[in-house]
Amino acid sequence: MLRTNKITPWLFLTPMLLLLIFAFGYPLVSIFNFSFRRIRGATGPFIGFENYRQVFKDDVFRETVGHNLLLLIAVPIMVIISILVAVVLYERLKGWQLYRSILFIPYILAVPIVGVVFSNILQLNGILNEFLRSVGLGRLGLDWIGNPDLTLWSVMGVIIWREVGFGIVLFLARLLSLNEELIDAGKVDGANWWQRLWYVIIPELSTVIEFYVVISIITMLAWVFSYIYTISRGGPGNATQVMELYVYNYAFRNQLPGIASAVAVLLFLVTIILIIPIFRLRSGDELEETR
């Protein structure tokens, strides 16, 4: 540690503090404040829990929450795919680095680009259905983003397509940082591939898996706006309405920032609850470091 006077550290911290108060501090305080007011322009009268009552009374909101919860199904799917692919890549088959580079490409592409591309591919007369017809699977050719029962699942597929590369690279990076002897020890014991995966590799990955699960849950609940906005705009009807779009519509379409803030508060609280486990992991790490 540097020996400094009491003021110097704060001189170095002040610009960051100002910026974070602007971008996080003020807004996080304000959403609580706004959520109890009927906002017109920049502020408005205090109305207690009226905004929350309205939100919970709204059938569309309940449907919306249901959609976000349904998207959570993608989380275990992504975890399983990424672990399997990462473990296979870890065995350093010929060309594994090339495989890794290609599998990571979707994650480099911007979500709006991915969204627009898939909204074209998935059209009723689009490329996917034409392709299915040509390989004799024409009966599988469905109205992927026109049928209300199907659209959310299509969006989920697109999300998995783009996001799974991150999981693969994350788990692979963790595996590569592990002690190889440990994993090889399983081979000596005569454990087969699946046993080694289950008893040796997955326990070693557990902290990263927990991290990835939490991040993915938060993504599904509060970070899918760009997918929805570019693929389906929440439609058909309200079939793919999600909480972020609900906030966006109430704040900037319906001009009801109070309602939007109430939903933002709910999203914020959920996020806070979800990051507690990561915190526990992190502080555990730090303890080990100082020891």
Next chain:
Amino acid sequence: MSDDSMGRKGRATRSLTSLGKHIFLIFGILLVLLPLYFTVITSFKSKQNYSADKFGFPSPFYTGNIETALRGGRYFVWFKNSAILAVGSVLLSTAVSAMAAFAFARMRFRFRNSMLSIVTALMIVPPVVMLVPLFLLLTTLHMTSTFWGAILVYAGLVTPFSVYLLTNFFKSIPFEIIESALLDGASSWNILLKILLPLSGPALVTMIVVNTLWVWNDLLVALVLLPQDDLRPLMVGITVFGSRYNNDVPVAMMGMLMASIPMLLLYLFGQRYFIQGLVAGAVKG
């Protein structure tokens, strides 16, 4: 199935299972590449060619979509706007975060650990939560529809990650190096500017890559703060473009292809930094 390398079951089994693994990976790669292949071939088809044959090679090879896309979308303006936002916010965030990370990593002060924890936690708060107050605040300050307003917001949103990454990196630089500079009478400023930052090349590159990608790829913040046609960054531009050419798939696809080229090129040359950077928040070291 076992790929037992102790040689009990011999080479044949091993190459068979490794064949299985290759097939598994190639299947994954096809799933990744097929949509990209569709995008590229469709971009070079005429509308008639597309309706007649959706997934074969373009015949004839048609480049007219480039012209149509450039006429229908203001690609150069969008690129320029995105570049201004990315450069501005990344520079601002880097400067601010380097100073703060120096204090977190190398100075003693009250609330240090709890403050660092809070800053780290902010990484995960979704931007949609802050959006309404930010919009109202910037409106009051007459800063919506200005690059400055958006740059401040983006810089703020990426700063928690930057501070987290740089603090960890600064901690890993041996203290002896700093100590010897101290003996030469260097000030805190000089230690940061002349010693820590020059040694932080890889961390800085990682940070710049991740933050640039974040700002470049954002849709939500830009949609709210920069709705005007001539201020639109690329992501807002292509979203509007995509719905305008909803019925002209080849032009829409060409538009998306053009929009993705800058990042794909960067990935091609700086892949290491992308992969390192994007997992940096999760895996230590």
